[in-house]
Amino acid sequence: MKSITIEGQLRTESGKKATRQLRSQQLVPGVIYGGKAEVNFSAPAASFKSIVYTSEFMLAEIKVAGNTYRCILKDLQFNKVSDVLTHVDFLELVEDKKVIATLPLKYVGTPAGVKAGGKLVTKMKNIKVKTLPKYLKESIEVDINSLELNQNIRVQDIKADNMEVLNSPRIPIASVTMTRQLKQEEAAAPKAAAPAAAAPAAAASAAKK
Numbered sequence: 001m002k003s004i005t006i007e008g009q010l011r012t013e014s015g016k017k018a019t020r021q022l023r024s025q026q027l028v029p030g031v032i033y034g035g036k037a038e039v040n041f042s043a044p045a046a047s048f049k050s051i052v053y054t055s056e057f058m059l060a061e062i063k064v065a066g067n068t069y070r071c072i073l074k075d076l077q078f079n080k081v082s083d084v085l086t087h088v089d090f091l092e093l094v095e096d097k098k099v100i101a102t103l104p105l106k107y108v109g110t111p112a113g114v115k116a117g118g119k120l121v122t123k124m125k126n127i128k129v130k131t132l133p134k135y136l137k138e139s140i141e142v143d144i145n146s147l148e149l150n151q152n153i154r155v156q157d158i159k160a161d162n163m164e165v166l167n168s169p170r171i172p173i174a175s176v177t178m179t180r181q182l183k184q185e186e187a188a189a190p191k192a193a194a195p196a197a198a199a200p201a202a203a204a205s206a207a208k209k
Contacts, residue, residue, distance in 0.1 A: 003059035008041035035092035093133040109145035113176030124173040131163040
């Protein structure tokens with residue numbers, strides 16, 4: 001699994017004045033919780049970019065005061081006007097303690113319905129799971145090869161070993177819908193068949209004459 005290293009420094013002062021001073025130095029205040037003790041730290045804004053501005057799931061190894069904390073990103077705060085990152089929360093991973101994480105879905109294969117002329121529509125990009133840290137991974141694969149035209153794959157169909165999926169099981173995550181061209185072709189098919197069906201009747205009428 002991908003991970004980044006963040007070099008931070010302990011925060012000994014709190015409050016608006018202290019955080020304003022940090023931000024004026026291009027530092028972002030953060031907190032690490034979930035372990036033996038809560039750790040307040042700060043780090044250069046640039047060091048958070050690869051984990052904040054991505055859709056990938058990754059770990060962060062945060063080094064503060066000689067200690068290394070293995071964490072996952074939990075919460076972000078941005079300035080409402082400038083959209084600048086203002087605060088970061090991390091959850092420390094403890095070996096025997098389950099965590100809640102949001103993992104990306106990776107759709108694998110080509111649906112049978114797409115091969116028949118349909119269009120794949122993905123409705124969810126990630127799911128929320130509860131699991132032990134050792135079972136965390138970059139993404140959860142979803143096999144969509146057998147997905148037929150006008151069918152759905154739902155949350156309950158996801159195979160996530162050693163994980164408890166927290167999303168509602170009936171929510172659709174992907175489907176194959178008809179394209180406009182396929183709808184037009186299906187609508188035109190009966191009309192094309194009608195003259196062929198009428199041909200025997202015409203032939204019978206001619207024979208009577």
